Amino acid sequence: xxxxxxxxxxxxxxxxxxxxxxxxxxxxxxxxxxxxxxxxxxxxxxxxxxxxxxxxxxxxxxxxxxxxxxxxxxxxxxxxxxxxxxxxxxxxxxxxxxxxxxxxxxxxxxxxxxxxxxxxxxxxxxxxxxxxxxxxxxxxxxxxxxxxxxxxxxxxxxxxxxxxxxxxxxxxxxxxxxxxxxxxxxxxxxxxxxxxxxxxxxxxxxxxxxxxxxxxxxxxxxxxxxxxxxxxxxxxxxxxxxxxxxxxxxxxxxxxxxxxxxxxxxxxxxxxxxxxxxxxxxxxxxxxxxxxxxxxxxxxxxxxx
Numbered sequence: 001x002x003x004x005x006x007x008x009x010x011x012x013x014x015x016x017x018x019x020x021x022x023x024x025x026x027x028x029x030x031x032x033x034x035x036x037x038x039x040x041x042x043x044x045x046x047x048x049x050x051x052x053x054x055x056x057x058x059x060x061x062x063x064x065x066x067x068x069x070x071x072x073x074x075x076x077x078x079x080x081x082x083x084x085x086x087x088x089x090x091x092x093x094x095x096x097x098x099x100x101x102x103x104x105x106x107x108x109x110x111x112x113x114x115x116x117x118x119x120x121x122x123x124x125x126x127x128x129x130x131x132x133x134x135x136x137x138x139x140x141x142x143x144x145x146x147x148x149x150x151x152x153x154x155x156x157x158x159x160x161x162x163x164x165x166x167x168x169x170x171x172x173x174x175x176x177x178x179x180x181x182x183x184x185x186x187x188x189x190x191x192x193x194x195x196x197x198x199x200x201x202x203x204x205x206x207x208x209x210x211x212x213x214x215x216x217x218x219x220x221x222x223x224x225x226x227x228x229x230x231x232x233x234x235x236x237x238x239x240x241x242x243x244x245x246x247x248x249x250x251x252x253x254x255x256x257x258x259x260x261x262x263x264x265x266x267x268x269x270x271x272x273x274x275x276x277x278x279x280x281x282x283x284x285x286x287x288x289x290x291x292x293x294x295x296x297x298x299x300x301x302x303x304x305x
Contacts (some may be wrong), residue, residue: 047082058089063097088119091126100134102129121169125178128161132181144167152192159185190216190223194287197232198268227253228287231262262292 042050046139054069067294070086077083087110094103096229111120134154135255162178162185169175197212200256213232216225237246 016134022121042069042076047073047080050076051082051086054086054089055222058093061096063093067093067097084114085118088123091123095130095133100216102131103130104134121165121172121174124169125172125174126165128158128165128178128181131155131158131161152189155185155188158188180273186220187224190220190225190229191287193220194225194228194232197229198287201232201235201268202270204239206236206239210240225287227257228262230256231260231267234262235268 024182042053050069050073054066054073057063057066057069067090070090073086074083074090087106091103091106091110094100094106104127107123107130110117111123114120117123131154159182161183165172165178166175166182193212193216197209197216199285200206200209200212210233213229213236216223221228230249234246234249237243239247250263253263263271
């Protein structure tokens with residue numbers, strides 16, 4: 001009886017390795033085919049079908065999928081009305097998904113390529129919306145920080161975008177809303193100037209406080225903070241021991257806002273320094289305290305009725 005020969009360990013390992021490689025190769029091939037199938041899902045499809053697919057994704061709020069489909073449409077059909085609309089929709093999808101820098105790039109590229117397009121007013125309006133949101137959404141929603149106390153470069157650009165809509169395309173469907181947004185932004189800029197003037201006032205830098213208050217009144221007339229600016233002037237002139245100018249400012253304030261707390265010495269009501277020790281407290285200023293006081297007075301007046 002002959003003894004059977006057993007395969008060496010080296011041979012067993014080699015066979016096992018070959019099997020693993022074969023299985024892995026098959027799996028990778030399947031994955032690659034699936035990826036290619038997904039990647040080329042719109043390959044060769046009619047432009048109408050791709051647009052409809054992208055539009056459906058937009059309707060469902062699937063902004064990433066919509067953006068991808070619109071880009072595939074543009075890649076396959078670089079010219080035509082569907083392409084132009086796809087470029088516009090791409091910018092909107094990027095805006096809705098929070099990709100603000102990408103949206104601005106898409107909008108600027110469209111404006112350069114189609115400066116006389118029938119929807120050009122919408123592109124400027126959309127750019128205003130994007131710039132209004134850029135660099136501020138996270139700060140507002142998470143940390144409750146006031147936009148007026150942050151860098152105002154992008155809100156200022158948004159104001160310019162809306163101004164283009166209002167001045168160049170006054171009869172467009174976006175002009176009315178652009179005007180309203182400009183008013184809101186003007187108040188944001190005015191509040192920023194008021195915050196700065198109050199900063200100087202608290203540190204007894206009365207000349208600087210008065211200068212910023214006058215700048216607010218001259219640059220943003222009829223803003224929601226014009227009476228506060230007059231109150232800063234009154235306080236600044238009092239600090240500078242100039243009773244004549246202080247009296248003039250007080251007279252103007254009494255005429256325009258007889259109930260302003262500065263007239264009774266209750267304003268500015270600066271937040272406590274202890275608040276700064278709490279990193280989660282959010283920012284407050286004398287402007288915030290003024291708003292709270294006004295709301296309280298309105299509530300008390302309502303109860304009195």
